[in-house]
Each structure stands twice: as C-alpha cells, then as structure tokens.
Amino acid sequence: MSESGGLYVHLPFCPYICPYCDFAKWPVRASAAATYLRALDAEIGAAPEFAAKTVFLGGGTPNTYPSETIGILVERLRARFATPEGAEITIELNPDPALCEGFAAYRRAQITRLSIGVQSFVASELKTLGRGHSPDDVGVVIRRARDAGFENISLDLIFAAPGQTIESWGRTLDAALALDLPHISTYGLTIEAGTPYAAWQAREPAAFSAQELEADLYARAIDRLTSAGYEQYEISNFARPGFRSAHNANYWANGAYVGLGVGAASYLGGVRATHTRDLSAYCAAALDGAAIPGESEQLAGLARAGEAAMLALRTAEGVELAPFAERYGIDFVSYYASPIGEMSEAGMLETSPTHVRLTRRGRFLANSVCAAFLSPT
Numbered sequence: 433m434s435e436s437g438g439l440y441v442h443l444p445f446c447p448y449i450c451p452y453c454d455f456a457k458w459p460v461r462a463s464a465a466a467t468y469l470r471a472l473d474a475e476i477g478a479a480p481e482f483a484a485k486t487v488f489l490g491g492g493t494p495n496t497y498p499s500e501t502i503g504i505l506v507e508r509l510r511a512r513f514a515t516p517e518g519a520e521i522t523i524e525l526n527p528d529p530a531l532c533e534g535f536a537a538y539r540r541a542q543i544t545r546l547s548i549g550v551q552s553f554v555a556s557e558l559k560t561l562g563r564g565h566s567p568d569d570v571g572v573v574i575r576r577a578r579d580a581g582f583e584n585i586s587l588d589l590i591f592a593a594p595g596q597t598i599e600s601w602g603r604t605l606d607a608a609l610a611l612d613l614p615h616i617s618t619y620g621l622t623i624e625a626g627t628p629y630a631a632w633q634a635r636e637p638a639a640f641s642a643q644e645l646e647a648d649l650y651a652r653a654i655d656r657l658t659s660a661g662y663e664q665y666e667i668s669n670f671a672r673p674g675f676r677s678a679h680n681a682n683y684w685a686n687g688a689y690v691g692l693g694v695g696a697a698s699y700l701g702g703v704r705a706t707h708t709r710d711l712s713a714y715c716a717a718a719l720d721g722a723a724i725p726g727e728s729e730q731l732a733g734l735a736r737a738g739e740a741a742m743l744a745l746r747t748a749e750g751v752e753l754a755p756f757a758e759r760y761g762i763d764f765v766s767y768y769a770s771p772i773g774e775m776s777e778a779g780m781l782e783t784s785p786t787h788v789r790l791t792r793r794g795r796f797l798a799n800s801v802c803a804a805f806l807s808p809t
Contacts, residue, residue, distance in 0.1 A: 434481035435700055438682040439513055441505070442693030444468070444492040444711065447528070450562040451632075452590075454624030456695030456709045457492045465497065468694075468711070469505070471718035475692050476512055478721060480700070482690050484513035486679035487521040495525045499534020503541035510542065513690075520584075520678040522547055527565045527573040535580035545584040545677075546577055547617075553607035554600045557593050567607065574611055584675060586615035591649040592641035593621055594632075601649050605656045614675035618653045619668050620646055647796050654795070665748045667798050684747050686740040702736055704729050737762050741805040746798060750789025764788065771804040 445460035445468070458464065487509055494502065506521060515521070522545040525532060538546075552558050553567040570587075577585060587608055591601055608616055623633050623640070633640050641649070654664060662670035666684060669677065682689060691697045694714040697706045705728035708714055717724045731739060737760040744751045756764050765772060765788070772788060775781040780794030780801050794801050 434483060435688040436483035436485055437688035437690070438486045438488065438679045439482070439484035439509065439515075440488050440490060440679075440689060440691045440696055441472070441509065442490055442492065442691065442696045443494040443497060444694055445496045446491065446493040447496055447526070447531070448562065448564050451628035452561065452621060452624070454627055455492065456711075458711060460493075460496045464711070467715055467719075469497075469501070471715040472505075472693055473508070474721065475718045475724065476508060478718075479512070479690065479692065482513055482688075482700075484509065484515045484519070484690070486519060486682060487513075487515060488679045489521075489523040491524055493526045493531070494523050495528075495531045495534075499537035502534070502543075503537045506541040506543060517542075518544070520545055522677070522679060524549060525573070526563075527570045529565075529569055529572050529576075532573045532576060535577050535582060539580055539582070545586070546582055547586045547588065548573065550587045550608070551590045552593065552596075552600075553604040554596075557596055557600065557604075560594050561590065570607075571611065574613070583614070585613050586617060586677070587611070587613060588617045588619065589653075590619055590621050591653060592646040594639045594641070596641065596649070598645075598648060598652060601652055602656070605653060609656070609660050614672040615677065616657060616662065616670045617668050618650070618657075618670070620650060650796060654792070663748065664795075667746045667795055681747075684743045686736075686743050702731050704731055734762070736760065737767075738806040741768065742802040745788075745790055745802045745805065748789070750787050752787055754786065768805055775801050775804065 442456065444457045445465050446457050447460055449457060449459060487506070489502070502523065509515065521543045523538065523543055524547045527548050527550055548570070550570050551561050551563055553570070555567055558565065558567070574585060589604060589608060623630050657670045658664060662672060664670050665676050666680070669680070689699050691707065693707070694711050695707055695709040697704065706726050708725040713725050740756070740760060741751055741764070751764055753764050756762065765783070772781060772783065775794065776783060780791055780797060782789055782791050790798060790801060
C-alpha cells in the first residue's frame with residue numbers, strides 16, 4: 433500500500449537572485465529551464481507510488497515559467513499522484529506584474545492557493561533585500577488574482593532586514609493587513625553561509641539587526657496580527673479561520689512527503705532523503721533514468737520521536753500526548769522530563785494533562801527549545 437501525504441516540486445529558476453537566499457536556484461535561461469522540465473517529467477514518471485493530498489510548487493521562482501507550462505505540469509502531477517479534487521495546491525510567486533499574467537491558467541489547472549514572496553512594503557528595504565518588485569506591484573498582482581477567483585492567498589514577510597526599524601516594520605504589517613488576506617507568514621532574516629549577505633555581515637556586522645531588535649520586531653508581528661484576528665498557528669505563520677496551510681501542517685505533523693526536483697527532500701517510511709543541489713547532475717540522472725544523487729538518513733525509534741517533538745512544538749497545539757504515545761511508543765512527559773522541566777522553569781513551556789506547548793516567551797527562542805528534544809538528557 434502506497435503512502436500518502438504532501439508533494440513538493442522544486443522549480444529552481446529566478447529572474448534575479450536575492451542576496452540572502454540559500455535555496456537551490458539559478459538565473460533563468462530558456463535552454464536550462466526547458467531541459468529541467470524534461471528531467472522533472474522523467475523523475476515524475478519514475479517516482480514511487482504516492483497519493484498526494486497536497487501539492488506545493490516552490491523555488492526558485494515558479495512563475496518564471498509561463499502559466500500554461502505550470503498548468504500542464506500540475507495536471508501531470510495530479511494524474512500521476514492521485515491528487516483528489518479540491519486538494520490544496522499551492523504555487524509560490526514573486527509579485528512582479530510581468531510574471532503574474534496567467535492566473536486564469538492556474539485556476540484551470542486547479543491550483544487553489546497562492547504564496548506571494550513580498551518580504552517588505554518599504555521600497556528601501558526591498559532594494560536592500562535585492563527584490564525586483566515595488567510595494568505597489570503587490571496590490572496589482574493581488575487584484576489580478578482575485579479577479580481570477582483566488583481567495584486563498586498568503587504573503588511572506590521578512591523581519592530583521594538590514595536597516596529595518598520598528599516603525600518601518602509597522603508600515604509593512606499595516607500594508608499587509610490592508611490587503612485583507614487570509615494568511616500571512618513572517619520570517620526572521622537568517623544569514624546563510626555562502627550567500628552575499630554572509631559576506632556582508634562578516635564585513636559589517638553592525639548593519640544587521642541585534643537580537644533585541646529582532647525580538648521586538650517579532651513581538652510587534654504577533655501583537656499586530658493576532659489583534660487583527662489572525663491565529664498564530666505556528667511559529668512563523670498566521671491564518672484566519674479555515675486558511676491554515678494544509679501542506680505545511682503535514683510537515684509539522686511529521687507526515688510523509690515526496691520532493692521532486694533538484695535539492696528537494698522526501699520523507700517516506702522513516703527515511704529522509706535529499707536530492708543533489710547540482711543542477712547538471714540532477715538533470716543527467718533523471719533523463720538517464722538513473723538514481724538521483726543525494727543523501728539519505730533512516731530515522732527510527734527515539735530519533736524519529738525527537739524530530740516529531742521538535743516539529744510539533746512549533747505549532748500552537750504543541751505535542752498532543754496521547755497520539756504521540758500511540759505513534760511512537762513513548763510517554764512524552766516521562767521520557768522528556770529533563771527538557772520539559774528545564775524549559776518550563778524558564779517559562780518557555782506550558783503543560784496540561786493533554787498537551788505540552790510553547791509559551792509566548794518560548795516562541796522567541798523556539799529553535800533552542802525545540803532542539804532540546806532531539807537529544808534529551
């Protein structure tokens with residue numbers, strides 16, 4: 433019997449490369465983009481049997497490809513992976529009006545959700561972040577999407593960008609709220625090794641936000657969005673009722689997923705596998721019908737349980753004790769007594785007879801809190 437869960441498809445080409453981005457991505461060239469699609473189609477054909485309850489097209493910049501091409505790809509995925517009618521199918525978009533002309537084609541392909549990489553509504557911050565759109569472009573793109581019938585639209589925003597202040601972040605949050613969308617994600621800027629931002633930080637560390645400012649910016653996001661009626665259902669994600677991301681919820685529930693494309697990750701049968709980030713190697717292997725190079729790791733027993741705990745703690749519900757014990761054979765409170773005690777005493781966890789979850793304070797140090805459950809002492 434095949435597994436079911438989320439399907440992720442990586443489309444790695446971009447019209448320009450943002451200096452903070454560490455994803456597998458390349459500047460778009462027509463010949464490379466066409467070759468990649470052929471390789472991706474070959475991988476789709478050779479993929480294991482899998483029922484895709486959700487589909488997510490990420491990147492890169494998926495809307496670098498023409499909308500008709502995306503539509504053909506999605507139809508192929510839906511047929512190959514038995515995606516049910518009405519399933520959540522998401523595409524990531526850059527809000528460049530020149531790349532956002534084909535919403536009708538997306539609708540015909542039964543794409544149901546748009547995730548738009550806005551990052552900021554302040555022109556100077558967009559320039560610093562290397563983005564190619566303007567603040568006004570976002571409204572243009574969203575109007576087009578709504579005119580085509582899209583309602584399930586999410587914005588991504590970045591806080592702690594160089595030069596950002598409490599005041600400028602407040603303007604970005606207000607502009608996002610003025611669009612009256614059902615989902616907003618806010619991510620603290622992460623400096624990834626090997627990126628232009630990492631080199632900049634090494635030269636000029638004072639250009640980047642101090643931890644205290646980053647915490648204040650995150651607090652402003654929580655307070656502003658929750659007061660506007662959004663639920664913070666995960667560390668970085670806020671939704672109105674009925675608009676949580678089903679695809680991401682599967683990740684946080686430690687569910688199965690298949691990743692297709694260069695650099696994509698899968699999690700099947702307790703095995704986590706990641707494709708090579710070498711574009712040429714990926715395309716050559718896929719087109720030859722060979723195994724795609726990459727790495728894999730078997731997660732079993734306590735390692736699998738620890739990862740599940742870490743993921744669950746990112747969510748508003750946290751760890752639900754009875755289902756956790758049934759799935760992993762572990763009494764969560766007993767086995768993790770040491771980190772639970774330490775983090776509860778520090779005011780970062782709260783417990784009840786049925787759940788263990790982060791407090792508001794714990795959300796600000798979520799990475800450290802969650803990591804304590806990977807190797808409990």
